[in-house]
Amino acid sequence: MNKFAGPKVGPLANSFQLSLCYPFHMNDCIFCKIVRGEISSYKVYETDETLAFLDINPVAKGHLLVIPKGSDSSNIFDISAHEWSAVMETVRVVSTALEKALGADGVNIMMNNREHAGQIIFHPHVHLIPRFKGDGLKLWPHGSYKEGEAAEVAEAILETLKK
Numbered sequence: 368m369n370k371f372a373g374p375k376v377g378p379l380a381n382s383f384q385l386s387l388c389y390p391f392h393m394n395d396c397i398f399c400k401i402v403r404g405e406i407s408s409y410k411v412y413e414t415d416e417t418l419a420f421l422d423i424n425p426v427a428k429g430h431l432l433v434i435p436k437g438s439d440s441s442n443i444f445d446i447s448a449h450e451w452s453a454v455m456e457t458v459r460v461v462s463t464a465l466e467k468a469l470g471a472d473g474v475n476i477m478m479n480n481r482e483h484a485g486q487i488i489f490h491p492h493v494h495l496i497p498r499f500k501g502d503g504l505k506l507w508p509h510g511s512y513k514e515g516e517a518a519e520v521a522e523a524i525l526e527t528l529k530k
């Protein structure tokens with residue numbers, strides 16, 4: 368086990384688990400089909416490079432997905448800086464509208480990257496989940512560091528970023 372492995376993911380991440388997992392962006396990708404209009408969806412916002420639409424199996428009503436329209440990448444690890452910037456700008460615009468439209472009390476912005484992080488569709492996508500006071504949704508359980516462990520973890524990340 369990786370010594371930096373965190374606590375087990377909570378019920379929200381578990382709800383994304385399915386047996387059918389493809390590790391790479393596939394030709395028959397469901398999100399590409401949505402972009403091409405081959406599968407219907409409830410689109411709420413679109414730019415030249417991005418699309419926002421309802422997740423049809425919502426964690427909460429109004430749960431949206433924001434995706435790049437391009438189909439060259441699979442997740443955060445191979446998306447281009449340009450495409451990612453476009454996705455994040457759409458996330459910003461749509462989050463604001465989502466909270467206002469639903470009278471929500473906040474919005475969670477989440478992204479699952481790779482199978483063991485709960486990624487099911489290997490087309491990059493960011494989840495926007497409206498939150499309401501007292502909605503009972505639980506995200507990750509919080510852990511803690513042992514003596515000296517936080518410094519060790521930070522150092523490992525810092526050194527990797529220098530390379």
Ligand SMILES: [Zn+2]
Binds near residue numbers: 392397490
């Ligand atoms: Zn796709």
